[in-house]
Amino acid sequence: MDLQYTTEQKLLRESAGKFLAASYDYTSFQKISGGEPGWSAAIWSEFARFGWLGLPFAEEQGGIGGGPVEVAILMEAFGKSLVLEPYLSSVILGGGLVEALGSQQQRESLLPPLIEGKLLLAFAYQDTSSPVKAQRNGSNYVVSGTKNTVLGAPGAHQILVSAALGDGATAVFVLPRSTPGLTIRPYPMVHGARAADIDFGAVVVPEAALLGGNQNAADAIDRVIDSAIAALCADAVGAMTAMVARTVEYTKTRVQFGQPVAKFQALQHRMVEMKVREEEARASCLFATLSLAGPAAQRARAVSGAKAKIGRCARAVHQAAIQLHGAIGTTDELSLGAYAKRLLAYEMLFGTTRDHLRRYAAIISDPGIAAAGLLYDQARS
C-alpha cells in the first residue's frame, strides 16, 4: 500500500496547473464556450506539445505510458480551470477504446494522429429508445438506431459506436463522420461542452470498420467507461476545489457589519463542511482511480461508489458556494456559476448519482463485500 505521489506526478500537477492558470482563465473560458466550435485548437495543440494527448497510451504507440493516477492529475487540473477541450471524449474514451480493442493496424492508424492532435474521436455508447443494432449483410454490416449525449461528437473526425450484434454480443465500429446515413445533431450543454445525438440510418459499413474484429467488446467498453468515470470524478474534484477556495477567499474579503463575513461562525462551519466534502470526494476519486487496474468487482464498487459519493458532495458544495457568495453568486459575473454547471454535468453524465448508488448498493449489500476494506490481495483476486 502506497498512497504517496511520486516526484514526476507532483511535477505533472505543477506544470498543468501553471500552464492553465496562465492560459485558461475565466475570460478565455467564456470566449471559448460562447463561440464555435466550443474548444480551442490553439490550446489543443499545446496539449499535444506537452504530451498530454498521449499520456495514457503505451510508449510503443507513441504515448507516454502514464496510468490512471497521471490521468486523474491532469483531469483535476482541467476541472479546476474549466477546460472545455475534448480530452475525456477523444483521448480517454475514443483513444482508450482503440487501445483496448483495436487491431495493431487500427491502433497504428488512429493513435499517432490522435496523440499529435490531428485526429479527434468520439464514442457513441448511450442508447435511446431506438438502440443501435448491427446486422451482418454479406461482408458488410448494416448499423441502425440512435445514440444520444455523444460527448465531443460535433468536432470529431471519427465516431466510435457500440452496437448489439444478433448473438447478444456487442461490437464497436469506427466510422468517419462523413459516412452516408450517419446524421450528427449537435448541441451545446449547460456547462459549455458540446455533444450530439447521432442517428444511424441503415449505415452500411465494411467488416474492416469493426474495432478489433469479431470479439465481444462488452467488457472492454465497461472498463473504458469506468476509466472515463474515474477521470470525470477527478475533474469534479478539481472544480469543487476551486469552488471551495474561491468561497473561502471571498468571505475573507467581503466586509459586512464592519468585519469580513468569514469571521462569522455560521459561515465558518458551512465552509468546513464544504472542505470536508472536497476531501471526501478527493479520497473517493483516488479509490476509484487506483481500483481501475484491480479485479472487476473491486473496480465496479470503487467507480460507482465514487461517482455516487462525489455526486452528493458536488451538489452540496455548489449549492453552499452560491449561498455563501450571496447575490453575486447567482450571476455570470463570477466563475462560480460555470463551476456549478460543470458539477451538474458531472452528476448526470455516465449514469446519474442515483444510478450509481443503486449499482453500488447492490454490490455492497453482500455481507462479505460489506466487511471487506479497501486494501486487497492482488495475487488472490
Next chain:
Amino acid sequence: MDLHLDPEDLAFRDAVRRFLDENLLPATRRATALTTGFINDPEVAVVFHRALHRKGWSVPHWPEKYGGTGWTQVQRYLFEAECARAGAPIYNGAGSNMIGPVLMRFGTDEQKKKYLPRIVSGEDCWAQGYSEPGSGSDLASLRTRAVRDGEHYVINGQKIWTTHAHKSNRLFALVRTSTEGKKQEGITFLMMDTGLPGITVRPIIGNGGDHEFNEVFFDDVRAPVAGRVSEENMGWEVAKYLLEFERGGNPVAGRVRAQFARLATLIGKKCPGDADIVARLGELGTDLDAMEMIELTAVSALQTGGNPGPVSSLLKLRWSQLRQQLAELAMDAVGVEALRWIAARPLYDTLQLPADEEQMLSVMPRYLNYRAYTILGGTSEIQTGILARSLLGL
C-alpha cells in the same frame, strides 16, 4: 500508488487471523456483539487483553522498549481492522491511549516503571478525570481545587462523565492549583488511586440504559505528590498532548467497517427488498469508503515519515457521524420491534435467546448511546472550529 497488500503484509494479516481464531473466545465475541455502550466492560475485555499480552501484542502502538511491537503503520492498521472484523473487544483506552503515551513523554523514570508495565499486562484499569459540570468543551475553566500540604495534594471538587470510574483502580485528573494568570496556567495533572478516602463515585445511567459514565466527588482527598505528572501548574500542556492521542490515535475505519458489515447482514435478514433502506446503506457505504481512504492516506504518509496534516479532527468528525448514522439505519431497518426494551445490563449476561433476536434487542440501546459519539472526545462543533483554523486558515 496502489492499494495492494504486499506478501509480508498478507502473511502478517494471516497470522493475526490465526491468533484471533485461537484466542478470541466465543463468549467474548458474543459479549462484544451485545455491548451497547462505547467501550467494552473491562471484565470482558481483559480476558482477550491477557491473550494479547501473552503474545506481546497488548499495546502494539507503543515503542518496543515499553512493550510495543515495532509494527509498521500498515501492520497496525491491519491488526485493528482484523480485530474489529473478528468482534474483538477493546480494553481500557484511558490506559494505553492516554496515560501511557503521556507518561512516556512527561513521566519520571519511577512513574514509568510503576505504571507502564501494569497497563501492558492489563492489571490496571484507568479512568480519565477531565470534564466538570461547568467545564465541558471549555475544559480549561475547570475548578476542582488541589492545595499542596507537604507530600500530598488535598483535593476538593467534582468531575463528571468519568467513563468506567466505577470499574477502574486508577484515575488521572486535571486539578486547579492556581487561580492567578490565564486559566490554562493554573492546572496540574495528577494520578491517584480511585480507592483513596474521600473519593465518591456516583453512576450516571445513559438513556440507552448503560452505566458507563459517572460523577466523581472529591472531599478532602489526600493524593500523594508523587502522582503529579510534569510540574505544578504545567498540566495544560500535558492535557493537550493527551487529547492528541484521544482524538487521533488508533486507526478507526476497521471498527466502523465492522459496524457497517453487521448492518448489511441485519438488512439482508430483515428487509432486503426495501429500496429506501438499501439506498441509505449504499450512501453510508460510500461515506465509509471515503473515510477509510482518508485514513489510509494518513497511514501512508506516516509510513513514509511524512506529516498527515490536520486529519484527526476530520476523521473524528466523520466517523462519529457515520457510527450514529449506521446505528440509526439499523433502528429504522428493524422498525417497531426496536421498541422492545430490556433494562438490565449487560445484555450478554441477561439474554438467553437465539443470536438474531438478541441482536435485535441491542439495536435501540445502541442508537441511543451512540448519540454521544459526536459529543465525547471533543464535540463535532469543536472539531469544526479546529478545522476552520487548520484547513481553511479562518
